[in-house]
Amino acid sequence: MNGAQERPLRADAARNRARLLDAATEVFTTRGIATPTEEIARAAGVGVGTLFRHFPTKEALLEAVMVRRLEEIATTTAQLAADAERPDGDSGDGSDGSGNGGAFFAAFRVVVDRSAGKDEFTRALAAAGVDAHAALHASGTAIREHLARLLAAAQRAGAVRREVGLAELFALLVGTTTAVEQLQDDPAARERVFTVVFDGLRPH
Amino acid sequence: MNGAQERPLRADAARNRARLLDAATEVFTTRGIATPTEEIARAAGVGVGTLFRHFPTKEALLEAVMVRRLEEIATTTAQLAADAERPDGDSGDGSDGSGNGGAFFAAFRVVVDRSAGKDEFTRALAAAGVDAHAALHASGTAIREHLARLLAAAQRAGAVRREVGLAELFALLVGTTTAVEQLQDDPAARERVFTVVFDGLRPH
Amino acid sequence: MNGAQERPLRADAARNRARLLDAATEVFTTRGIATPTEEIARAAGVGVGTLFRHFPTKEALLEAVMVRRLEEIATTTAQLAADAERPDGDSGDGSDGSGNGGAFFAAFRVVVDRSAGKDEFTRALAAAGVDAHAALHASGTAIREHLARLLAAAQRAGAVRREVGLAELFALLVGTTTAVEQLQDDPAARERVFTVVFDGLRPH
Amino acid sequence: MNGAQERPLRADAARNRARLLDAATEVFTTRGIATPTEEIARAAGVGVGTLFRHFPTKEALLEAVMVRRLEEIATTTAQLAADAERPDGDSGDGSDGSGNGGAFFAAFRVVVDRSAGKDEFTRALAAAGVDAHAALHASGTAIREHLARLLAAAQRAGAVRREVGLAELFALLVGTTTAVEQLQDDPAARERVFTVVFDGLRPH
DNA sequence: GATGAATGAGACTTCATTCAT
DNA sequence: CATGAATGAAGTCTCATTCAT
Structure with a gap:
């Protein structure tokens, strides 16, 4: 269905994406899905802006x-x-x-x-x-x-x-x-x- | 410590409490527990204040x-x-x-x-x-x-x-x-x- | 300016008025003027309705x-x-x-x-x-x-x-x-x- | 325990903080401390959210x-x-x-x-x-x-x-x-x- | 006349998302 | 591209006042 939109992704961007995913998995699981977005960004060591660049929502x-x-x-x-x-x-x-x-x-x-x-x-x-x-x-x-x-x-x-x-x-x-x-x-x-x-x- | 707090409950109050409970059951089940409190009050046909009188939270x-x-x-x-x-x-x-x-x-x-x-x-x-x-x-x-x-x-x-x-x-x-x-x-x-x-x- | 509106006031009504005044003085002084009206009524041992009958505001x-x-x-x-x-x-x-x-x-x-x-x-x-x-x-x-x-x-x-x-x-x-x-x-x-x-x- | 929390504060943030303080001083003094928070934000030309970012309460x-x-x-x-x-x-x-x-x-x-x-x-x-x-x-x-x-x-x-x-x-x-x-x-x-x-x- | 349940405007605060720096 | 300050809609709850009982 969507096979053409995966771009190589720069090294640091890829690293941030991975960190965010890890942090989100951890935080959502331990503190619940109602945890503020900002918390996850903090846990990943990036700003909220970065989070929203990777995941629009x-x-x-x-x-x-x-x-x-x-x-x-x-x-x-x-x-x-x-x-x-x-x-x-x-x-x-x-x-x-x-x-x-x-x-x-x-x-x-x-x-x-x-x-x-x-x-x-x-x-x-x-x-x-x-x-x-x-x-x-x-x-x-x-x-x-x-x-x-x-x-x-x-x-x-x-x-x-x-x-x-x-x-x-x-x-x-x-x-x-x-x-x-x-x-x-x-x-x-x-x-x-x-x-x-x-x-x-x-x-x- | 709390032996005298269950008062008979006035007729209208009891009716409202029941309505609230019914409405909440219905609304929470169909629209999810994130549904605003006010919605439930409306569904029960009472004001938010009434809801909060019955259920402080x-x-x-x-x-x-x-x-x-x-x-x-x-x-x-x-x-x-x-x-x-x-x-x-x-x-x-x-x-x-x-x-x-x-x-x-x-x-x-x-x-x-x-x-x-x-x-x-x-x-x-x-x-x-x-x-x-x-x-x-x-x-x-x-x-x-x-x-x-x-x-x-x-x-x-x-x-x-x-x-x-x-x-x-x-x-x-x-x-x-x-x-x-x-x-x-x-x-x-x-x-x-x-x-x-x-x-x-x-x-x- | 208003000399004709003071009615004799029934005995119990007068007692309630006095109680309310005492309670209000006490409560406002100790807990501040932001204290809910209901608190004062309770302190006076009457219902809020009674309070508002005596003091419209x-x-x-x-x-x-x-x-x-x-x-x-x-x-x-x-x-x-x-x-x-x-x-x-x-x-x-x-x-x-x-x-x-x-x-x-x-x-x-x-x-x-x-x-x-x-x-x-x-x-x-x-x-x-x-x-x-x-x-x-x-x-x-x-x-x-x-x-x-x-x-x-x-x-x-x-x-x-x-x-x-x-x-x-x-x-x-x-x-x-x-x-x-x-x-x-x-x-x-x-x-x-x-x-x-x-x-x-x-x-x- | 809190030795690192005074960060330089970004230019716009500092400006907003000052505006907020000015507006609050003005509004609280003229209209009383019961004035809604939102009023102050408006007077300062910022959103309520900004006010609460600077002053959590x-x-x-x-x-x-x-x-x-x-x-x-x-x-x-x-x-x-x-x-x-x-x-x-x-x-x-x-x-x-x-x-x-x-x-x-x-x-x-x-x-x-x-x-x-x-x-x-x-x-x-x-x-x-x-x-x-x-x-x-x-x-x-x-x-x-x-x-x-x-x-x-x-x-x-x-x-x-x-x-x-x-x-x-x-x-x-x-x-x-x-x-x-x-x-x-x-x-x-x-x-x-x-x-x-x-x-x-x-x-x- | 007393009671206290009901009302609902409005207060404070949070948070997903945007955007200047 | 990253950052984090700004935004403001929306949520929960309070309380002066009204009104059925």
């Missing part, structure tokens, strides 16, 4: 933070998806009667772990009238694709029930993230949440 | 809305918990093809259905520095108690795996709510989410 | 408080003025070369002592666009008259310099009040202020 | 206005105090018909003239819970010191009674200011007030 900054997170996650899921599709993908001999879908469940965990705090951004964007799904299409679909492939592979291997579709997989991903966020101080309970969800995903 | 209003929701939910879960504990509680003779724990799963659905939008409030309050858990203790524990009883009954009846504790039940409740919110336009997928979670909760 | 209440204070002062100065005019007025045989004007200086002290905090009211009224002098004419002139008589007597007796007029006497009264208010914790210094002003008033 | 603005006034007064009194201490300080050989202590009385007049309206600020700050004395210590003590030196010099020269201390000098300064403010339209009476106070201060 606070919303745009929010979006960029989210995109970067998703891109990072996408990198990991891509790796896992690739592994899962190798001849002897997943793991073991495939004779495992329960199937196993190791890569699929590993990816599920990665997404959940990396998404901590993410849905606050989604909500914020939604509240701001942005269609997050559309805005994040570019990198969002990368994950979507990888997950689709992982899901298909896991279903083929009999590790995941056939009726589960991509839509509810996404919903479950988000939901599990939220659930897990509530249990930050209770790792055992956290683990039991994964157990429930994963068992629920297996064929019955 | 926007945060206090948010809290009151949440408390009321929880109270409503508590009423329903209380009923279900009571049913589940009757001699022949739950679904009777076990011949019930769907297995038992019916009251438990029914309560789970009720809480999820009634909680739509609720966790946005929780977040908002948290961001505002309010300890929602503390603030909501009174009615919060009512639900907590009912759910604890339902959970125990369901586990006794063999409908829910023994290792599941109250903490993760709550987390799953919140997580499922979030998941389901993402699927408002796809009832079938919504249903499949419930299937996954419920199956995951059953003994394996 | 906050300003009117302020004014009434001031008037009452002045009336109290007027009562005292009237007594002193009367004393000063008796044949053998003032004191002693009149042969006192320095004159003495005891009543005059006594009145000066009384006014100053009784006026503590008063000028905040004057300022407040002035700021509110009220011509305090006009508003307070009724009882204000009572004091004015008594002081004029005392001043004249003291000048006749040679106790006060002839060139001093009523205008600067008033200004000095207010000024000395202010000065003395600054020295509440230093009675000796307070006394020295009186010494300076009184000596300055004597013929030179 | 209305109270802070009030304080700054007061500090600046005191600083101006301090400059003048410093000059007078220095003059009074030169070998042949004050008025020289004593042949000066007006007697001596000239610098002292000149300073007294300067402070009074420059203080018009000042104590309204003091009151406002006090009402707002600010310890004006503490807040104004820096420049406040400058004046205090100069006046102490002037007082000592005048007493040494026999122009002022020995028993007068700094405390009552201050009280008289404030009191005379108040007195004089009442007589704005009657310069002759104003002058007589000075005569009374000054004569009262001379040895008796």
Whole structure:
């Protein structure tokens, strides 16, 4: 959709952009998305003007933070998806009667772990009238694709029930993230949440 | 220290308070919690002053809305918990093809259905520095108690795996709510989410 | 100017009026004139409505408080003025070369002592666009008259310099009040202020 | 803890700060301290935001206005105090018909003239819970010191009674200011007030 | 006649965004 | 290109006054 507007970007400008993104990620996560723009500029060690040169809107900054997170996650899921599709993908001999879908469940965990705090951004964007799904299409679909492939592979291997579709997989991903966020101080309970969800995903 | 502050409340005052709460619930849910206070007053058909007489702070209003929701939910879960504990509680003779724990799963659905939008409030309050858990203790524990009883009954009846504790039940409740919110336009997928979670909760 | 509008006032109404005046005097003095009207009503043990029935405006209440204070002062100065005019007025045989004007200086002290905090009211009224002098004419002139008589007597007796007029006497009264208010914790210094002003008033 | 916070201040910022201070002095004095903040911003030709960038609180603005006034007064009194201490300080050989202590009385007049309206600020700050004395210590003590030196010099020269201390000098300064403010339209009476106070201060 | 809930103008302050330096 | 001061719309809350109970 937008493939021609990425200019090389001067060295210092690129450095500032990165700093801003880091600072924003940190600040939004710890102090909430209502934190004043100026705070973020300060945390990044630049002036507000610079911030607005890079991100014409606070919303745009929010979006960029989210995109970067998703891109990072996408990198990991891509790796896992690739592994899962190798001849002897997943793991073991495939004779495992329960199937196993190791890569699929590993990816599920990665997404959940990396998404901590993410849905606050989604909500914020939604509240701001942005269609997050559309805005994040570019990198969002990368994950979507990888997950689709992982899901298909896991279903083929009999590790995941056939009726589960991509839509509810996404919903479950988000939901599990939220659930897990509530249990930050209770790792055992956290683990039991994964157990429930994963068992629920297996064929019955 | 505060034993005499709950006065009967004049008729009109009570009516306005209720209107305010209704309007706030409606407006916060549809237009987001960032909606100006004045909007809510207008929606309730009163002046801002009245709003602030009843709820000295926007945060206090948010809290009151949440408390009321929880109270409503508590009423329903209380009923279900009571049913589940009757001699022949739950679904009777076990011949019930769907297995038992019916009251438990029914309560789970009720809480999820009634909680739509609720966790946005929780977040908002948290961001505002309010300890929602503390603030909501009174009615919060009512639900907590009912759910604890339902959970125990369901586990006794063999409908829910023994290792599941109250903490993760709550987390799953919140997580499922979030998941389901993402699927408002796809009832079938919504249903499949419930299937996954419920199956995951059953003994394996 | 308004001699026909004073109705007898029912017993309880009169009691409420008095209570309000007392409470207002107390509250305005201790917490400042910016104190909400409601506070005063509460201090008086009545509802705001009652307050506004008696005093149609906050300003009117302020004014009434001031008037009452002045009336109290007027009562005292009237007594002193009367004393000063008796044949053998003032004191002693009149042969006192320095004159003495005891009543005059006594009145000066009384006014100053009784006026503590008063000028905040004057300022407040002035700021509110009220011509305090006009508003307070009724009882204000009572004091004015008594002081004029005392001043004249003291000048006749040679106790006060002839060139001093009523205008600067008033200004000095207010000024000395202010000065003395600054020295509440230093009675000796307070006394020295009186010494300076009184000596300055004597013929030179 | 705060050693680096006084930055040079950009040219335009400094200009705006000065304008704001001028406008505030003017507006507070003529229209009272209850004047809306926005009015002051308008009078200074800047937006409200600018005002609040410079003075984070209305109270802070009030304080700054007061500090600046005191600083101006301090400059003048410093000059007078220095003059009074030169070998042949004050008025020289004593042949000066007006007697001596000239610098002292000149300073007294300067402070009074420059203080018009000042104590309204003091009151406002006090009402707002600010310890004006503490807040104004820096420049406040400058004046205090100069006046102490002037007082000592005048007493040494026999122009002022020995028993007068700094405390009552201050009280008289404030009191005379108040007195004089009442007589704005009657310069002759104003002058007589000075005569009374000054004569009262001379040895008796 | 008393009460206190309701009203709403207006106060103070914040913050995303623009623009002179 | 970076900076941070300026902007002003908008938000939350207060309080004198009115009016239903």
